[in-house]
Amino acid sequence: MIVPLRRGGAATRITVLIPEAEPAHIWQRLLQNRRGAVVARAVRRDTDAVICRLRFRLETGGTARGDAAIVSASTYRDVMNSAMDYDGHCAEIVHQADLLASCLTERDADLTTTVPSCPEWNLAQLLRHLGEAHRWVAELVRTRATEPPPDTALRILPRDTAQSPAELAAWLADGARLLADTLRGTGPDARIWTPLPSGSPRFFARRMTHETVMHRADATLALGRDFTVDQRVALDSLDEWMELGSLPEMFDFHPDRRELLGPGRTLHFHATDTPPEAAADWLVDLTGDTLAWRRAQEPAAVSVRAPLTDLLLLIYGRLPGDSDTFEIVGDAELLEFWLARVLFG
Secondary structure, eight states: OEEEEEEETTEEEEEEEEEEEEESSGGGGGGOOOHHHHHHHHHHHHOOOEEEEEEEEEOOSSOOOTTTTOOOOTTGGGGGOOSSOHHHHHHHHHHHHHHHHHHHHHTTOOTTOBOTTSTTOBHHHHHHHHHHHHHHHHHHHHTTOSSOOOOHHHHOOOSOOOSOHHHHHHHHHHHHHHHHHHHHHHOTTOOOOOSSTTOSHHHHHHHHHHHHHHHHHHHHHHTTOOOOOOHHHHHHHHHHHHHHHTOTTHHHHOGGGGGGOOTTOEEEEEETTSOGGGOOEEEEEOSSSSOEEESOOOOOSEEEEEOHHHHHHHHTTSSOTTSTTOEEEEOHHHHHHHHHHHOOO
């Protein structure tokens, strides 16, 4: 919605109001399409408009039960297999948190810095969210919960902080170690609640690895520093993103994603800085009845070539597609349409 703000002479100023639904529970963000962020970035890039994102919460009408938003695919366990195993994910959660902690303390980061990729948060809020998420999952796994525990601490995040960067960094690292230790102690095959039908700690080990990776990217980029990630981790992060985003049951939560389907609609992503054995090619196939993907180097309606980390940041909505780092050949509008529809996290 565009609302006239002031008219005078030849100048016209407008405010763009973008309504954006906030899930009642933080785990429901897996099923949320955060298109408001995409629209906000596009309008900021192309106009001088003032952007206001109006967030409101969708309540379930009662106590949220664990099966309220669970995708029912019996085959989801199959997509949990990856080059990184359970122990590797546990170790990576700690490693990524340590890297983020080091980023905070190296130059005494300003915790009031706005995070452009999460514009409703400053750096302190981002770090608290991630640290609370580690502790939330650790408690869920430790108790072998059959429904999601309260997640208020992940969502209600005060902007002010009395903690120093070093104190917040230490707290963040402690939470990551608590989560990794809890996952290892519980084991990968215990039966617990998960927002998608894995039903085991394997889901959270992988999901929290890449949650930590991407929030480290958010913080690093907000501080104006270079973000890098190990090739094996980036490959697994992209695979997980493709797997979650392509679940057919996502149509139940986002019916408008069916608009992506159509003849000739294919997208190819190629990492330019990986060896051939990495097989760093992803083909997104929208020509059938479901969103499909595979690791393949095939002709497509639109092809995107870039370094692996940049591809990861593009697909996660952390870099715009018009950045000079991307070589785009073919139907750029299809790429923009797809990115806007499937964005999450």
